[in-house]
Amino acid sequence: MVSLSLNNVKKRFGKTEVLHGINLEINTGEFVVFVGPSGCGKSTLLRLIAGLESISEGELRIGDGRVNDLSPRERGIAMVFQSYALYPHMSVYRNMAFGLRIDGDRRDEIDRKIRATAAKLHLEPLLNRKPGQLSGGQRQRVAIGRAIVREPRVFLFDEPLSNLDAALRVRMRIEIARLQKELRTTTIYVTHDQVEAMTLADRIVVLQGGRVEQVGTPISLYHQPANRFVAGFIGSPAMNFLPATLVDADYRSCAINVAGHRVSGIPRLGGMIGQSVTLGVRPEHLSLEPCEGLALDGQVESVERLGDITYLYLSLNGDTENLLTVAQKGDHALARGAAVRVHAPHTVLHLFDAGGQALQNTV
Amino acid sequence: MIKQRGFPFHILVFILPGLLIYTLFSAWPLLDTLLLSFFEESGDQRVYSGLANYRLVLTDPDLSAGFWNALGNNGVFFLVHVLVQNPIGLLLAALLSLRNLRGVRTYRTLIFMPTLLSVVIIGFIWQLILSPLWGVSETLLGYVGLESLFDAWLGKESSALLTLALISVWQFVGIPMMLIYASLLAIPDELLDAAHVDGASPLRTFWQIKLPLIAPTLGLVTILTFIGNFNAFDLIYAVKGALAGPNFSTDILGTYFYRTFFGFQSSLGSSTLGATVATLMFLIILAGVALYFYGVQRRLQRYPM
Amino acid sequence: MNSNLQRGINTSLIHLVLGLYTLVALFPIFLILVNALKTRKGIFNDPLALPTTDTLSFEGFQKVFSQSDFLLYFSNSLIVTLVALFFVLLLGAMASWALSEYRFPGRRILTLFMAMGIMVPIRLGTVSILELMVSLELVNTRTALILVYIAQGLPLAIFILTEYMAQIPKELKEAARCDDVSEYRLFFQVVLPLTRPAIATVAVFTMIPIWNDLWFPLILAPGEGTRTLTLGVQQFIGQYVTDWNSVLASLTLAVIPVLVLYLFFSRQLIRGLTAGAVK
Structure with missing residues (x-):
């Protein structure tokens, strides 16, 4: 069941268009994460959905109705802000009650809802405190509580974890995931952190330059990026890109020339023989162990040993500007300058055309 | 090597240079004035007279009336500012x-x-505008059908103070x-986005979110108004002498x-009585400031935002 | 419901209120400027009209310039304001630097002592100031005014500049000290340039009350030769109170320089006002 849909939604500030026609459908109970580099329009899109910015063109529907002209309250959304935006002069209790009182709920009803929510988030001992007396993590939980208590149709999160330290961020991430599974409320979550996106999302929407680059489950984005941008954005360390030429192709497979090697049997099609393409291969898919498929000869320029994993940076054909990143499991003591050969199987190779689009597997 | x-x-x-000038021409004269209020002129000499000057200014049947009248008027002057100037300022700022x-x-x-303009200039400008001779105010009131309300406000005992206070407010x-x-x-x-999402109307946001958060500033504005008002002179002097x-x-x-200091008409001025009045003004301002710091400011919590 | 329409109406209402108040704020000034350029008849027949060829007249201005030493008053005001301003900024910045940078015994008390001058109006010490000036034989000199105005301006200047200077990054000072720069050169060549924005704010706050003051010119320098513009206009109007042309012209002459300056520096001033209050 569709809970929220965007139909060719555009946003202009003056003459500058910052969102160029967004189309998206979000199902009831789904956890959707908007991710992208800063300035990609993800926060603006969230604010459009919240009703904090007006929609210049297109249609936004929540439930059955068009909500373009409705206020945030009428849309039935609740939002958690990056700075938490708790009212500093009100106690935690009053912060949570503020919206309910405006809704005109009865006093005992408000009290019941707040106590229930507080129990869920372990906020009971904090109810009479002011935000200034809370730690960062506590404020974050209050902000979430303030959103939950409204019992909204859609939760909106705007980079809610970016002001927390690393350890707390992991804990809150797990907490948010747990709550969402428990409440089954449709959730839209904006972040620039791809780990948050990968771990929280049912589906990820990758945005860039005010456009949707790809929508899909975290794993499908990882394995089948639709274009070079998504391929480079998802995954850490980022995917290696190498210039290549398509030299042969038949019904099932093709062959390319890359860095002086011919690689055949790549199960991808599309493109024309002689065409310049880009080969993409993730660092964690490259291995020192020989296997059928891609083989590259390089020279070790730099080694980072983390104990459980070793990062190698290789120059190919003496090119020290564009180093190839290799993530090798285990500890490897390789000397700088050593010549190595790395391998990757056919199945993990990605090909992109000159425009950056993935060459589709037509099999 | 550490030198x-x-x-x-x-x-x-x-x-030193700044401290010297400040001490010599501000701090010392102030202290000297406080001390001077305990002396009286006797021929060419100044002799210690204890609280005699204060008794004179505050309780003497002939002299004290002037002080209490001025104090009362000053209170009204201040009240008009608090009740008219600051609410208008708040409204304009809110918009x-x-x-x-x-x-x-x-x-x-x-x-x-x-x-930015000199109070003297402002005083004269309004004197002209309110002058029945010129009739500008009457004409303007006529546009809205209220010319019958017009009066020589600045000239009447009942309305002059209020009019001057409103000019100062303006x-x-x-x-x-x-x-x-x-x-x-x-x-x-x-924070305002959050209030909007919570469904608060602009009016409710103003009363329940913005106003409590700027309460410390309202307190500060009030005490600044107080100091300014109880130290005012130029406007009255320019318009009324x-x-x-x-x-x-x-x-x-x-x-x-x-x-009191310079004398007027037939009565002679007195440095020591002038100093006494100045000391009383100092005490009034001090009382106001103390009340603000210990009574008001403590309760008006400044919230980290 | 149509929330766009509602919003439009609200916005119009807000502009109406602000526009009306702007009119209230400007109208009196406008009235003076316009009528200063009219004949006596024009002033009284239709005060709200702009000058026409019939009513245009510079009679008042001629009178002001011939009957009073207007240019002298103006230059007195200018000298007193600028010299006092210069010393408030220089001495204020120097003292602020000492108070914000060096730890020495009595620093807190000294800071408090200077801050007192913000709350306690210097006017209350007038009796003693006058006696002091008499004994220094400075009555009826511009020097007397300048000294008093420096003392008046220093507390606020030091208050604002101390806060500002405390925020100058330590690294900048330490880098200079590592190069064995003397404390004086450090102040004049590193600190002072960095403090420029705050100094501009202080300048505006210091200048206005000095330029507009009536009290001290009246008491310390009422003589013809040292009269400031504000005092001069006040006395001129007292003398020619029924001569409307002259009165309006002298008011206009007193207003114009301030308006011109304001139009140049309004952005700076308002930034200073709003920045100072945020803290």
Whole structure:
């Protein structure tokens, strides 16, 4: 069941268009994460959905109705802000009650809802405190509580974890995931952190330059990026890109020339023989162990040993500007300058055309 | 090698010139004035007279009436500012700080303009405008059908003080407006977004979110108004002269101080009595400031935003 | 419901209120400027009209310039304001630097002592100031005014500049000290340039009350030769109170310089006002 849909939604500030026609459908109970580099329009899109910015063109529907002209309250959304935006002069209790009182709920009803929510988030001992007396993590939980208590149709999160330290961020991430599974409320979550996106999302929407680059489950984005941008954005360390030429192709497979090697049997099609393409291969898919498929000869320029994993940076054909990143499991003591050969199987190779689009597997 | 430092002469060089001028021409005269209020002139000599001057100013049947009258008038003058100037300043600031409003810069620049002009100039300008001779005010009131209300407000004992206070309000409304405007701008946008998402109307946001958050600034504006008002002189002097007529109905502490010090008409001025009045003004201002710091400011919590 | 329409109405209402108040704020000044350029008849027949060829007249201005030493008053005001301003900024910045940078015994008390001058109006010490000036033989000199105005301006200047200077990054000062720069050169060549924005704010706050003051010129320097513009206009109007042309012209002459300056510096001033209050 569709809970929220965007139909060719555009946003202009003056003459500058910052969102160029967004189309998206979000199902009831789904956890959707908007991710992208800063300035990609993800926060603006969230604010459009919240009703904090007006929609210049297109249609936004929540439930059955068009909500373009409705206020945030009428849309039935609740939002958690990056700075938490708790009212500093009100106690935690009053912060949570503020919206309910405006809704005109009865006093005992408000009290019941707040106590229930507080129990869920372990906020009971904090109810009479002011935000200034809370730690960062506590404020974050209050902000979430303030959103939950409204019992909204859609939760909106705007980079809610970016002001927390690393350890707390992991804990809150797990907490948010747990709550969402428990409440089954449709959730839209904006972040620039791809780990948050990968771990929280049912589906990820990758945005860039005010456009949707790809929508899909975290794993499908990882394995089948639709274009070079998504391929480079998802995954850490980022995917290696190498210039290549398509030299042969038949019904099932093709062959390319890359860095002086011919690689055949790549199960991808599309493109024309002689065409310049880009080969993409993730660092964690490259291995020192020989296997059928891609083989590259390089020279070790730099080694980072983390104990459980070793990062190698290789120059190919003496090119020290564009180093190839290799993530090798285990500890490897390789000397700088050593010549190595790395391998990757056919199945993990990605090909992109000159425009950056993935060459589709037509099999 | 750490250089062995001698006496830090540079600190003295930095601080002494300013400290000297401030002490000599501000702090010392103030202290001297306080001391002078315990002396009286006797021929060429000044002799210690204890609290005699205060008794004279505060309780003497002939002299004290002037002081109490001036104090009362000053109270009214201050009250008009608190009740008219600061609410108007708040209203203007609240409107100016609304998001996405065009022309804010022009409005605030123009509304602040009168504040920059000399009180003397402002006094004369309004004297002309309110003059029945010229008739500008009557004509303007006529446009809205109220010309019958017009009167020589500045000349009447019953309305002169109020009129002068309103002129002062007109001139200085820019200051509370700016201070409040700045503190409204300091409220984070996300907080107002949160209120909007919670369904709060602009009016409710103003009363329940913005106003409590700028309460410390409102307190500050009030105490600044207090200090300014109980130290005012120029406007009354420019419009009404040292006699603060009609019949002392516009006399405030500043003009009363001036007359006591320099004398007027037949009565001679007195340095020591002047000093006494100045000391009383000092004590009043001090009391106001103390009340603000210990009574008001403590309760008006400043919240980290 | 149509929320766009509602919003439009609200916005119009806000502009109406602000526009009306702007009119209230400007109208009296406008009235003076316009009528100063009219004949006596024009002033009284239709005060609200702009000058026409019939009513245009510079009679008042001629009178002001011939009957009073207007240019002298103006230059007195200018000298007193600028010299006092210069010393408030220089001495204020120096003292602020000492108070914010060096730890020495009595620093807190000294800071408090200077801050007192913000709350306690210097006017209350007038009796003693006058006696002091008499004994220094400075009555009826511009020097007397300048000294008093420096003392008046220093507390606020030091208050604002101390806060500002405390925020100058330590690294900048330490880098200079590592190069063995003397404390004086450090102040004049590193600190002072960095403090420029705050100094501009202080300048505006210091200048206006000095230029507009009536009290001290009246008491310390009422003589013809040292009269400031504000005092001069006040006395001129007292003398020619029924001569409307002259009165309006002298008011206009007193207003114009301030308006011109304001139009140049309004952005700076308002930024200073709003920035100072945020803290």
